[in-house]
Amino acid sequence: MANAAKIEKLERALDAEQATAVCCGRLAALIKNARIRKNFLCLSEAAKNNQRLLYDRLKALEAKGVVPQDKCEYCRINPESFSLDGAINLGLEVTSAAIKIYKGLLACSQGEDDKKLFEGLIKEKKGQFNSFKKEKKFMRTQEDKFNMIDSYCVSKIISQLLK
Numbered sequence: 001m002a003n004a005a006k007i008e009k010l011e012r013a014l015d016a017e018q019a020t021a022v023c024c025g026r027l028a029a030l031i032k033n034a035r036i037r038k039n040f041l042c043l044s045e046a047a048k049n050n051q052r053l054l055y056d057r058l059k060a061l062e063a064k065g066v067v068p069q070d071k072c073e074y075c076r077i078n079p080e081s082f083s084l085d086g087a088i089n090l091g092l093e094v095t096s097a098a099i100k101i102y103k104g105l106l107a108c109s110q111g112e113d114d115k116k117l118f119e120g121l122i123k124e125k126k127g128q129f130n131s132f133k134k135e136k137k138f139m140r141t142q143e144d145k146f147n148m149i150d151s152y153c154v155s156k157i158i159s160q161l162l163k
Contacts, residue, residue, distance in 0.1 A: 003061050003062075005108075006061060006105075006108060007058060007061055007063045009101075009104060009105050009108065010054055010057055010058050010061070010063070010105070011058070011063075012101060013054055013098075013101045013102065013105060014051060014054045014055070014058070016094075016097060016098050016101055017047040017048075017050045017051045017054065017098070018047070018051060019094070020043060020044070020047035020094050020098065021044050021045075021047035021048045021051065022044075023090070023094070024040045024041075024043040024044040024047065024091070024094070025040075025041070025044040027040050027087050027090070028040035028041045028044060030087075031084065031087060033084065035135075036084065036087070036088070036135055039091065039128075039131055039132065039135065040087070040091065042128075043091065043094075043095075043128055046124060046128070050121060050124075053117060053121075057114070057117065084139070085136075085139055088132055088135050088136050088139060089136070091128070091132040091135075092129060092132045092133065092136065095125045095126075095128045095129040095132065096129060098121075098125045099122055099125045099126060099129065102118050102121045102122045102125065103118075103122060105118045106118035106119060106122065
């Protein structure tokens with residue numbers, strides 16, 4: 001894979017991790033359920049750690065001027081429109097998008113270090129996805145049917161990251 005194409009894919013992964021870190025951190029502040037709040041805080045912290053790993057890969061490729069896009073800059077999620085079910089759905093969507101991005105990077109990887117990194121990131125994201133799936137299973141479906149979180153930019157951001 002040409003360095004320019006690999007850099008572009010790594011930058012997209014970096015943007016995805018940036019969006020995950022910011023959004024999940026904001027959502028954690030709105031969640032009252034301690035177990036689910038912890039999941040979102042862990043997701044945010046893992047994304048920050050993953051950003052550092054991706055920066056290291058970009059430095060190794062001698063990428064210059066890489067700055068993650070703050071795609072959540074205009075997010076206006078507030079307690080009045082917050083939905084726990086929507087937050088869990090968002091967690092599922094974000095981790096699913098990240099898995100696809102990392103699978104694409106894994107498929108293009110030639111070096112053993114890159115393969116190990118992306119396999120590890122895929123495994124981490126699958127664990128997070130399964131955790132959210134488990135929470136979703138235990139959520140009462142009758143509660144909070146109107147899902148305001150979907151009217152915000154998050155779904156659009158995720159779909160753009162997959163392009």
